[in-house]
Amino acid sequence: MELKSLIQRSEFAWEVPQTGAMRVPGILFADRALVEAMDEKVREQVINVAKLPGIVAASYAMPDAHWGYGFPIGGVAAFDPDAGGVISAGGVGFDISCGVRCLLTGLTVGEVEAVGHELADRLFAKIPAGVGSTGAIRLSAAEMDAMLEGGARWAVERGWGRGEDLFRIEEDGCVAGADPAAVSAQAKQRQRDEMGTLGSGNHYLEVQRVVEIFDHEAAVAFGLKQDEVVVSIHCGSRGLGHQIGTDYLREMAIAAPGFALALPDRELACAPLSSPLGKRYLGAMRAGINCALANRQILTHLTREVFGEFFPGHDLPLLYDVSHNTCKEEIHTVAGEKRRLFVHRKGATRAFGPGHPELPPEYRAVGQPVLIGGSMGTASWVLAGAAGTEERAFGSACHGAGRAMSRNEATRRFSGRKIVAELAARGVLIRSPSLRGVAEEAPFAYKDVGSVVEAAHRAGLARKVARLAPLVCVKG
Amino acid sequence: MKWETFEHDADVGVRGLGATKAEAFAACAMALTAVITDPTKVGGFEAARIECAAPDDELLLLDWLNALIYEMATRKLLFSRFTVSIEHHRLTATAWGEPIDVARHQPAAEIKGASFCELKVEHLPDGQWLAQCVVDV
Numbered sequence: 377m378e379l380k381s382l383i384q385r386s387e388f389a390w391e392v393p394q395t396g397a398m399r400v401p402g403i404l405f406a407d408r409a410l411v412e413a414m415d416e417k418v419r420e421q422v423i424n425v426a427k428l429p430g431i432v433a434a435s436y437a438m439p440d441a442h443w444g445y446g447f448p449i450g451g452v453a454a455f456d457p458d459a460g461g462v463i464s465a466g467g468v469g470f471d472i473s474c475g476v477r478c479l480l481t482g483l484t485v486g487e488v489e490a491v492g493h494e495l496a497d498r499l500f501a502k503i504p505a506g507v508g509s510t511g512a513i514r515l516s517a518a519e520m521d522a523m524l525e526g527g528a529r530w531a532v533e534r535g536w537g538r539g540e541d542l543f544r545i546e547e548d549g550c551v552a553g554a555d556p557a558a559v560s561a562q563a564k565q566r567q568r569d570e571m572g573t574l575g576s577g578n579h580y581l582e583v584q585r586v587v588e589i590f591d592h593e594a595a596v597a598f599g600l601k602q603d604e605v606v607v608s609i610h611c612g613s614r615g616l617g618h619q620i621g622t623d624y625l626r627e628m629a630i631a632a633p634g635f636a637l638a639l640p641d642r643e644l645a646c647a648p649l650s651s652p653l654g655k656r657y658l659g660a661m662r663a664g665i666n667c668a669l670a671n672r673q674i675l676t677h678l679t680r681e682v683f684g685e686f687f688p689g690h691d692l693p694l695l696y697d698v699s700h701n702t703c704k705e706e707i708h709t710v711a712g713e714k715r716r717l718f719v720h721r722k723g724a725t726r727a728f729g730p731g732h733p734e735l736p737p738e739y740r741a742v743g744q745p746v747l748i749g750g751s752m753g754t755a756s757w758v759l760a761g762a763a764g765t766e767e768r769a770f771g772s773a774c775h776g777a778g779r780a781m782s783r784n785e786a787t788r789r790f791s792g793r794k795i796v797a798e799l800a801a802r803g804v805l806i807r808s809p810s811l812r813g814v815a816e817e818a819p820f821a822y823k824d825v826g827s828v829v830e831a832a833h834r835a836g837l838a839r840k841v842a843r844l845a846p847l848v849c850v851k852g
Numbered sequence: 853m854k855w856e857t858f859e860h861d862a863d864v865g866v867r868g869l870g871a872t873k874a875e876a877f878a879a880c881a882m883a884l885t886a887v888i889t890d891p892t893k894v895g896g897f898e899a900a901r902i903e904c905a906a907p908d909d910e911l912l913l914l915d916w917l918n919a920l921i922y923e924m925a926t927r928k929l930l931f932s933r934f935t936v937s938i939e940h941h942r943l944t945a946t947a948w949g950e951p952i953d954v955a956r957h958q959p960a961a962e963i964k965g966a967s968f969c970e971l972k973v974e975h976l977p978d979g980q981w982l983a984q985c986v987v988d989v
Contacts, residue, residue, distance in 0.1 A: 445968060507962045508959060508962075565926055566922065783863075783961070810954065812959075812960040815960075
């Protein structure tokens with residue numbers, strides 16, 4: 377991206393000036409190198425989002441922003457329903473509530489490494505992963521609707537988890553206002569045998585070592601200890617969420633002229649929050665979030681069962697569960713006034729700072745855990761929402777590294793078999809049904825997650841708490 | 853008929869070229885399979901009948917690809933042969949393929965949906981038809 381088109385506001389904040397049809401400016405949170413590496417399309421998309429009706433304060437891009445569909449991936453934008461604000465299916469994306477949850481094991485690296493290969497094999501056998509994989513759960517129509525309304529709470533009530541898990545999930549594991557009737561029969565059919573499945577692409581289950589602690593107070597609050605082991609699960613709402621995205625992107629694109637929405641780009645398909653279509657999408661999208669929360673809850677249960685075989689008595693409490701790809705109704709203070717806003721976070725994580733009333737009491741003093749996923753062989757991170765982040769970007773932070781290289785390029789340059797062998801030599805055990813999938817997700821195909829995290833930390837979005845390194849990676 | 857996948861920051865583009873619009877749509881479907889696996893490894897005679905209609909060619913392409921994605925997802929199939937006919941923004945087609953065999957097909961990533969990104973259906977100056985878009989993986 378050309379720096380001359382931006383106004384540098386600080387070392388880690390760059391303004392895209394408000395011009396033409398933009399209703400607000402754009403703000404990119406990143407250091408100079410990250411901004412220069414961003415595609416020009418990111419600026420274009422930040423500008424396009426800034427043109428949408430009802431947008432409040434600014435159109436934001438996180439340090440890992442890259443070219444998406446309509447909204448940039450790493451884009452954050454809040455809309456006021458009382459000011460003609462819109463909701464955009466493209467601003468949430470296909471993988472509704474794709475996210476990360478982290479489980480504490482209380483085990484040392486030595487204890488886990490002693491059973492490394494067997495543990496990796498059992499996790500791979502137990503966790504359905506990859507294209508075409510199916511779970512063991514089949515839901516009746518009534519149960520499907522109950523799951524879409526209940527999220528992780530539904531899963532816990534059915535025995536996949538424990539009550540205390542719910543308090544460590546955004547919105548206590550269940551987003552209110554989900555409308556199963558707004559979810560198409562096709563979306564439900566697509567989910568029929570995908571409950572409790574990991575998916576493919578960049579989704580994974582990783583057993584990780586806490587390599588370094590940066591913020592001891594937050595680490596103590598989160599239960600993280602140097603050289604102990606955690607498990608991170610990265611996946612989303614599976615076929616149901618994908619189909620909701622497909623259904624409503626199309627419907628919004630067709631309906632846009634009727635709302636007199638002059639979209640700068642058809643990818644920005646959206647509908648007024650006050651319209652029946654906007655409300656219907658909101659209900660369907662919330663059902664999608666609940667599906668993702670239920671899915672990650674079931675995968676948590678399966679993971680605990682495997683660990684129970686090796687380490688009886690270790691019940692793997694949940695550290696936290698965060699979602700990316702959401703639109704959430706939140707109260708934010710804008711120019712001294714409390715307003716009810718609909719915050720789109722596409723490829724971005726909610727990151728409420730210390731003192732926020734929605735955080736569990738045990739985390740309130742240090743801020744919300746923010747879980748940043750790595751990519752097979754690279755570090756992952758635990759951050760904490762920074763003080764003042766609500767004023768900076770509606771309480772949002774980055775979500776990962778973002779790709780540095782296309783999938784085609786990655787498969788041309790890397791061999792899946794070689795990557796598995798090289799990582800094994802470094803003590804990282806990969807289990808995947810597809811070597812081509814491993815090549816596409818090669819660690820080198822991604823940007824340096826460390827520089828993204830550093831930028832988020834120094835921009836005051838989220839503080840560094842701990843760096844994690846993989847020991848075992850089950851890859852879809 | 854020619855197909856290819858093309859680069860996109862995070863995802864993959866699928867592109868088909870053909871002597872007719874229908875041929876370009878069929879070629880684009882082949883590129884869709886190539887996102888997941890090598891299409892030459894996909895045989896089989898399991899058929900999926902697909903019909904869709906849309907207000908314009910671009911939405912019709914989106915509907916066609918999304919219908920294939922739906923069939924792949926719900927029936928766990930991969931497709932490698934397509935017959936497509938298009939009349940007045942109405943498409944009827946049959947796709948033939950076989951169930952996913954993980955060991956043989958080594959499927960890389962499932963496709964979540966076809967997007968509006970880089971979405972184009974064009975009659976090119978050389979007389980060929982082009983059909984393309986980016987799919988989310």
